[in-house]
Amino acid sequence: MKEGKKNSTREMIFVRALELFNKKGIEYIGIRELADDLDLHVGNVTYYFPRKENLVEEISLRLRKANEHTFNAFGKANLTLFDFLESHKRVFQNQYQYRCLPLSFVQLLRNYPNFYRRYKLTEQERWNSLRSAILSFRQSGQLATSVTDEEIGDLVSLCSFISRLWLSEASVSFREKKIEWIIAHYLALLARVVEPHTSSKGKKEVVRFLATLRQDEERQKKSGAK
Amino acid sequence: MKEGKKNSTREMIFVRALELFNKKGIEYIGIRELADDLDLHVGNVTYYFPRKENLVEEISLRLRKANEHTFNAFGKANLTLFDFLESHKRVFQNQYQYRCLPLSFVQLLRNYPNFYRRYKLTEQERWNSLRSAILSFRQSGQLATSVTDEEIGDLVSLCSFISRLWLSEASVSFREKKIEWIIAHYLALLARVVEPHTSSKGKKEVVRFLATLRQDEERQKKSGAK
DNA sequence: TTTATTTTTGGACAATGTCCAAAGATACTA
DNA sequence: TAGTATCTTTGGACATTGTCCAAAAATAAA
Numbered sequence: 001m002k003e004g005k006k007n008s009t010r011e012m013i014f015v016r017a018l019e020l021f022n023k024k025g026i027e028y029i030g031i032r033e034l035a036d037d038l039d040l041h042v043g044n045v046t047y048y049f050p051r052k053e054n055l056v057e058e059i060s061l062r063l064r065k066a067n068e069h070t071f072n073a074f075g076k077a078n079l080t081l082f083d084f085l086e087s088h089k090r091v092f093q094n095q096y097q098y099r100c101l102p103l104s105f106v107q108l109l110r111n112y113p114n115f116y117r118r119y120k121l122t123e124q125e126r127w128n129s130l131r132s133a134i135l136s137f138r139q140s141g142q143l144a145t146s147v148t149d150e151e152i153g154d155l156v157s158l159c160s161f162i163s164r165l166w167l168s169e170a171s172v173s174f175r176e177k178k179i180e181w182i183i184a185h186y187l188a189l190l191a192r193v194v195e196p197h198t199s200s201k202g203k204k205e206v207v208r209f210l211a212t213l214r215q216d217e218e219r220q221k222k223s224g225a226k
Numbered sequence: 227m228k229e230g231k232k233n234s235t236r237e238m239i240f241v242r243a244l245e246l247f248n249k250k251g252i253e254y255i256g257i258r259e260l261a262d263d264l265d266l267h268v269g270n271v272t273y274y275f276p277r278k279e280n281l282v283e284e285i286s287l288r289l290r291k292a293n294e295h296t297f298n299a300f301g302k303a304n305l306t307l308f309d310f311l312e313s314h315k316r317v318f319q320n321q322y323q324y325r326c327l328p329l330s331f332v333q334l335l336r337n338y339p340n341f342y343r344r345y346k347l348t349e350q351e352r353w354n355s356l357r358s359a360i361l362s363f364r365q366s367g368q369l370a371t372s373v374t375d376e377e378i379g380d381l382v383s384l385c386s387f388i389s390r391l392w393l394s395e396a397s398v399s400f401r402e403k404k405i406e407w408i409i410a411h412y413l414a415l416l417a418r419v420v421e422p423h424t425s426s427k428g429k430k431e432v433v434r435f436l437a438t439l440r441q442d443e444e445r446q447k448k449s450g451a452k
Numbered sequence: 453t454t455t456a457t458t459t460t461t462g463g464a465c466a467a468t469g470t471c472c473a474a475a476g477a478t479a480c481t482a
Numbered sequence: 483t484a485g486t487a488t489c490t491t492t493g494g495a496c497a498t499t500g501t502c503c504a505a506a507a508a509t510a511a512a
Contacts, residue, residue: 196422
């Protein structure tokens with residue numbers, strides 16, 4: 001069980017698989033296509049990843065890991081709405097990096113019972129941390145005190161709904177747009193969902209966040225025009 | 227080009243294909259499995275539907291047709307928010323009837339350029355009629371007059387986002403729930419998205435709609451308990 | 453009855469994910 | 483250093499997939 005130089009082959013396979021999956025979709029890249037691309041034999045790929053599922057599982061693990069810190073941050077005291085939205089930006093960027101996964105997640109969870117089981121566990125966790133984050137906004141006076149528990153539940157539903165599926169819509173509706181624009185679009189949508197329930201204090205946070213989105217866009221344009 | 231009795235074979239194939247696709251997913255039902263199920267030969271299926279794509283296309287056409295009237299109703303004058311939400315209920319029910327389609331729509335649009343082209347056309351139409359409907363709500367005083375055009379744009383985005391993807395989320399998050407409950411859940415979410423922007427007049431419409439959802443649920447429970 | 457058209461039959465084809473036995477390469481041990 | 487154990491590569495087999503097609507059979511039209 002050494003992890004010396006020979007992990008390089010395995011890692012090489014993983015990296016290229018992720019690239020190809022992201023570009024064309026998990027279902028549309030065959031093991032042979034992957035092997036050919038790497039000048040390897042099919043059996044050599046299946047030596048490290050006996051089943052395609054294992055390759056996808058590894059991708060899934062890395063995405064999960066990338067998002068771990070972010071979601072943990074939701075538990076911390078004095079979280080501002082600004083930070084909350086900023087965190088989602090990082091989550092969205094991570095999802096994009098492993099986009100083949102969220103883009104096929106319906107199919108994957110349907111096809112691989114293991115995935116489904118594992119997903120259901122973290123789904124619960126995510127839900128709880130999202131909920132406690134939003135609850136804390138009401139506590140800290142960033143949401144109006146008049147906001148009911150039921151409305152908070154709806155906010156949680158909407159946030160996780162958008163987080164899970166923005167890439168799916170974007171892949172058909174905004175194919176030609178740049179990823180920075182797309183992420184900004186859905187972050188703005190997220191912000192707009194929360195905004196009606198904010199206090200004036202919370203609203204400032206949201207507005208501040210929306211302002212940074214616009215700034216990013218400006219920067220984008222300038223460096224693009226150069 | 228007669229359409230006499232022999233359409234029965236074709237129709238039989240279509241009906242069963244839809245059933246199986248809905249149950250297991252388009253990608254996971256093979257032509258042979260379908261043919262075996264119908265006691266037909268593979269070549270006999272491909273005689274009527276040379277490519278799987280044709281089968282999916284037919285499903286797509288029928289869903290489109292089922293939703294046609296509904297979306298046209300968005301254009302009519304004096305549309306109430308209640309009617310608007312009720313219309314979405316019908317749309318959601320139609321989508322469920324052809325659920326294999328929205329559940330694979332990312333993959334389908336990615337894989338079949340024809341689908342993508344056609345989808346982009348109706349996407350534009352839908353967007354426009356949705357937008358004009360919501361604009362009319364502001365005009366008729368059901369939305370607050372203070373609602374900006376930008377906010378209306380966000381509402382349109384959110385509505386179509388939910389309409390397109392609720393089934394995807396439901397298929398992983400609410401597998402064990404009944405479809406009536408699921409549809410009610412997402413309709414309520416839709417209503418809750420609009421609610422913060424309504425006038426008192428419009429709010430009454432939304433509340434009335436939410437009340438009918440609850441009534442449906444009661445009815446559901448009673449007949450279930452019998 | 454003959455002719456033309458539609459439908460069914462049965463199987464071929466390449467591509468897919470998965471699997472495996474044997475050969476080769478590498479690392480460890482006596 | 484020689485021998486042994488482990489890891490890696492090779493090359494191909496297998497069943498299944500979507501697609502395609504020629505010939506037979508059934509049906510309709512003349």
